[in-house]
Amino acid sequence: MHEVRENPQAARQVFEQVAWACLHDTAYPGEAAGLRVPGKKLILAQNRCERDRMRRSEAPAADEAEFWSRYLRKYSILEKSADYRAYLDLVGRLCGAMRPGALVLDAGCGNGLFGLWILRETWQRPAPAHDSAPLVYVGLDLTQRGLADALGNHLGWRQKLHPVAKTRAAPAPGLQYFLVDFDRLDGNPAAAARLPFQEGTFDVICCSLVLSYLQRPQGLLRELHRVLRSGGTLVVSSMKPNCDLSVIYRDSIMANVTADDIEAGRNLLRAAGKIKLKEEIGYYTFFSQTELAGIVMDAGFNVFESHLSLGEQAVVIKAGK
Numbered sequence: 001m002h003e004v005r006e007n008p009q010a011a012r013q014v015f016e017q018v019a020w021a022c023l024h025d026t027a028y029p030g031e032a033a034g035l036r037v038p039g040k041k042l043i044l045a046q047n048r049c050e051r052d053r054m055r056r057s058e059a060p061a062a063d064e065a066e067f068w069s070r071y072l073r074k075y076s077i078l079e080k081s082a083d084y085r086a087y088l089d090l091v092g093r094l095c096g097a098m099r100p101g102a103l104v105l106d107a108g109c110g111n112g113l114f115g116l117w118i119l120r121e122t123w124q125r126p127a128p129a130h131d132s133a134p135l136v137y138v139g140l141d142l143t144q145r146g147l148a149d150a151l152g153n154h155l156g157w158r159q160k161l162h163p164v165a166k167t168r169a170a171p172a173p174g175l176q177y178f179l180v181d182f183d184r185l186d187g188n189p190a191a192a193a194r195l196p197f198q199e200g201t202f203d204v205i206c207c208s209l210v211l212s213y214l215q216r217p218q219g220l221l222r223e224l225h226r227v228l229r230s231g232g233t234l235v236v237s238s239m240k241p242n243c244d245l246s247v248i249y250r251d252s253i254m255a256n257v258t259a260d261d262i263e264a265g266r267n268l269l270r271a272a273g274k275i276k277l278k279e280e281i282g283y284y285t286f287f288s289q290t291e292l293a294g295i296v297m298d299a300g301f302n303v304f305e306s307h308l309s310l311g312e313q314a315v316v317i318k319a320g321k
């Protein structure tokens with residue numbers, strides 16, 4: 001149902017047909033069916049009832065890692081979406097120019113699409129003669145699957161760069177990956193409840209479309225604040241409340257015409273529907289611009305910029321320490 005829920009007109013037609021089929025055994029006569037739509041009060045009461053029922057029956061997957069591993073399998077089609085590429089460009093631009101030897105943290109890297117963006121960008125620019133220190137990219141994620149895909153994607157790129165690298169002063173970027181569950185970070189001084197880095201390690205931190213899926217986003221934000229160096233940059237994002245995830249699907253369908261791409265787009269949308277359902281039952285939280293800025297400031301950051309991206313469905317914030 002999530003595909004039609006994104007489109008109120010299509011949803012209404014479907015609901016009318018369902019209601020007609022429950023009441024009659026004749027073919028749906030179209031708009032002339034004369035079905036009455038219940039009042040707002042009744043709809044809201046029923047909605048509360050349904051949410052309670054879903055909350056009980058759709059208890060969150062015991063294993064989030066399994067959920068995300070399955071989701072990430074469908075994720076690579078996103079690279080073909082112009083909206084997603086524009087989103088990555090914005091996130092990358094907000095991260096700012098990287099100094100030689102910059103340390104970049106990608107918190108919740110998934111299959112490493114932001115890392116790919118960084119590799120492409122830093123290597124397409126001509127290296128200044130003094131640029132001899134390699135950039136170091138560190139990816140963190142809950143899933144082995146995401147980290148393995150990220151490593152594969154990044155190594156593929158580094159290999160492609162090898163012939164170019166020989167002609168340049170700068171060595172190829174360093175790559176590191178860690179398996180971490182951000183929901184275990186709770187500010188407790190015990191090492192197990194912290195990210196495995198010292199204070200002020202990173203120049204740039206990207207946390208793209210991750211906070212919404214944590215039970216304790218504040219725990220991660222406080223840790224990101226601790227490991228960012230003073231003067232460093234944090235770029236963080238979230239889908240906005242009531243977002244329309246189908247823009248990504250429509251956009252990739254417009255841009256790609258192969259049957260495989262269409263099927264991949266559909267699969268991604270189905271998976272995104274599950275995320276939306278978890279948001280509706282209150283297990284995930286999508287943040288508005290004000291809400292996201294609020295939790296980022298609560299963790300000690302200064303917020304500099306706030307944008308809408310990904311077909312205006314996601315909030316992106318640039319902050320600093």
Ligand SMILES: C[S@@+](CC[C@H](N)C(=O)[O-])C[C@H]1O[C@@H](n2cnc3c(N)ncnc32)[C@H](O)[C@@H]1O
Nearest residue numbers: 068108109110141142180181182183208209210
């Ligand atoms: C929507 S994907 C975003 C991936 C990537 N940052 C991007 O923008 O393309 C959400 C990512 O958050 C990761 N994630 C979800 N819960 C997590 C947790 N508790 N600890 C660490 N990573 C988590 C998932 O494994 C997944 O890779």
